[in-house]
Amino acid sequence: MIKMEGVTKSFGSNHVLKGLDLEIARGTSMVIIGGSGTGKSIALKCILGLVTPDAGRITVAGGTSDRDAFLARFGMLFQGGALFDSLPVWQNVAFRLLRGSLAKPRAEAREIAIHKLRRVGLGADVADRFPSELSGGMQKRVGLARAIAADPEIIFFDEPTTGLDPIMAGVINALIREIVTEMGATAMTITHDMTSVRAIADNVAMLHDGVIQWSGPVADIDHSGNAHLDQFIHGRAEGPIQPLR
Amino acid sequence: MTILAAIGRSVLALLASVGRVFIFAVQALSHVVRPPFYHKELAAALLNIGWLSLPVVGLTAIFTGGALALQIYAGGARFNAEAVVPQIVAIGMVRELGPVLVGLMIAARVTSSIAAEIATMKVTEQIDALITLSTHPMKYLTVPRVLAALISVPVLVAVGDIIGVFGGYAVATGTLGFNPAAYIKNTVDFLEPLDIISSLTKGAVFGFAAALIGCYFGMHSGRGAMGVGAATKGSVEAAAMVILAANFVLTGVFFTL
Numbered sequence: 001m002i003k004m005e006g007v008t009k010s011f012g013s014n015h016v017l018k019g020l021d022l023e024i025a026r027g028t029s030m031v032i033i034g035g036s037g038t039g040k041s042i043a044l045k046c047i048l049g050l051v052t053p054d055a056g057r058i059t060v061a062g063g064t065s066d067r068d069a070f071l072a073r074f075g076m077l078f079q080g081g082a083l084f085d086s087l088p089v090w091q092n093v094a095f096r097l098l099r100g101s102l103a104k105p106r107a108e109a110r111e112i113a114i115h116k117l118r119r120v121g122l123g124a125d126v127a128d129r130f131p132s133e134l135s136g137g138m139q140k141r142v143g144l145a146r147a148i149a150a151d152p153e154i155i156f157f158d159e160p161t162t163g164l165d166p167i168m169a170g171v172i173n174a175l176i177r178e179i180v181t182e183m184g185a186t187a188m189t190i191t192h193d194m195t196s197v198r199a200i201a202d203n204v205a206m207l208h209d210g211v212i213q214w215s216g217p218v219a220d221i222d223h224s225g226n227a228h229l230d231q232f233i234h235g236r237a238e239g240p241i242q243p244l245r
Numbered sequence: 246m247t248i249l250a251a252i253g254r255s256v257l258a259l260l261a262s263v264g265r266v267f268i269f270a271v272q273a274l275s276h277v278v279r280p281p282f283y284h285k286e287l288a289a290a291l292l293n294i295g296w297l298s299l300p301v302v303g304l305t306a307i308f309t310g311g312a313l314a315l316q317i318y319a320g321g322a323r324f325n326a327e328a329v330v331p332q333i334v335a336i337g338m339v340r341e342l343g344p345v346l347v348g349l350m351i352a353a354r355v356t357s358s359i360a361a362e363i364a365t366m367k368v369t370e371q372i373d374a375l376i377t378l379s380t381h382p383m384k385y386l387t388v389p390r391v392l393a394a395l396i397s398v399p400v401l402v403a404v405g406d407i408i409g410v411f412g413g414y415a416v417a418t419g420t421l422g423f424n425p426a427a428y429i430k431n432t433v434d435f436l437e438p439l440d441i442i443s444s445l446t447k448g449a450v451f452g453f454a455a456a457l458i459g460c461y462f463g464m465h466s467g468r469g470a471m472g473v474g475a476a477t478k479g480s481v482e483a484a485a486m487v488i489l490a491a492n493f494v495l496t497g498v499f500f501t502l
Contacts, residue, residue: 050373071379082374084366096378100281146378 001026001186002047007056009042016042018210020056029180029187031197033232034207035241040190043207044156072101075147079159081139083131090127093117093145102150116145120175137168148179155180157189161196173199194233206232208241269461273391276384286389294355294456295397299404301354305346306405310412313337318421330423331431334413339440343406345492348451351398352484356459359390360480363463364473387460391453398452399445406444443499450495451488458484
């Protein structure tokens with residue numbers, strides 16, 4: 001479904017991606033893990049076309065990435081929610097349904113928005129509030145509702161549990177897993193949170209030093225035999241990954 | 246040599262910035278004529294830039310017109326030319342002070358708010374979110390604001406001109422002893438169509454520049470609160486300088502060529 005081959009990206013002398021190879025099969029949930037600054041977000045932005053790779057090839061559903069066609073069947077949950085604070089919640093959720101090629105009548109778009117809000121555990125009373133009136137966990141849920149509003153085939157989750165308490169993080173993880181399974185969507189998640197990894201992932205890829213160090217089914221991460229992955233999932237200071245002190 | 250090199254680097258950086266703003270302007274204009282069009286965003290921008298700027302424009306104009314009448318009267322008295330107050334207030338407000346002061350007020354009020362809003366959207370990933378929602382930020386954010394400024398600032402300048410002239414009229418007839426009917430007649434008789442055309446043209450150019458610069462600085466802001474602050478400050482400085490420079494050029498084009 002999504003394939004990255006030999007993708008490189010540098011910013012000046014900082015070589016962030018050094019030949020990234022990654023494949024995400026249709027209908028599966030891939031979680032990319034790795035330390036801060038290892039290029040997880042850059043890899044994601046390369047797929048989205050927000051950052052142009054220096055070299056390599058990215059294909060989506062067999063064809064070289066045509067961004068407009070790709071984005072039309074795509075949804076994303078941003079780390080901070082990235083809700084539009086000038087719009088009420090329901091218009092955030094229905095943003096794509098109120099304009100462009102997927103535009104629907106306003107009443108229908110609102111109805112779909114309220115349905116999606118319910119799907120993520122928020123009542124209709126939230127629809128007319130503004131994002132600044134919501135807690136962090138509620139904003140994350142609204143972001144999730146927006147990501148699934150147009151029933152996308154591909155969903156990206158950028159640090160979905162960052163800044164949330166463990167209970168709310170568990171709720172979001174469960175929602176993501178349910179939604180991905182229910183919709184049959186292809187999902188790619190970036191996270192540091194190992195609880196999220198185990199809850200969300202079908203497959204895991206460990207990114208370090210600009211390349212994928214290990215990838216495989218989530219069931220294998222505890223006995224991968226990969227020193228990078230072992231150090232990361234156990235949070236050890238000693239190992240091949242040199243932490244900045 | 247070090248000083249020369251530093252000056253050279255600064256000049257090159259300035260020219261590069263001008264080039265980037267020019268390219269940004271061309272891109273914005275190219276999106277004006279290509280669908281989709283965001284009418285609701287345009288209406289919101291017209292309300293914010295046009296309607297909500299009226300109080301500050303009106304107050305600026307009325308005080309400036311009044312002060313201008315007092316200054317011309319006091320200055321004219323030195324060579325027995327007090328009677329020229331209506332004509333000089335009219336020409337001063339319509340040709341220069343109206344458009345320039347409205348332009349600077351727009352730079353202070355609108356450019357800063359556009360830059361801060363878009364920069365905040367950038368640092369909170371709202372711009373990236375727009376892209377992932379198949380919405381071009383240039384079309385959704387820049388075009389409505391630039392179009393709204395292009396339409397509404399000439400109107401604001403016209404309103405500012407009228408209120409400024411009225412401020413001069415109020416002071417002249419209220420405290421300086423001018424005859425109201427004669428004041429209005431002198432004002433109307435003295436103004437020429439070119440004065441009004443130049444005033445409105447300046448308004449359109451200043452409005453376009455003010456909104457465009459706000460959008461440019463917002464879209465190119467750095468990270469975090471410092472980035473938003475720097476974008477806001479830089480946008481107001483740049484807009485004010487561009488407005489004053491453009492005013493000089495346009496005055497030359499209209500009245501000396």
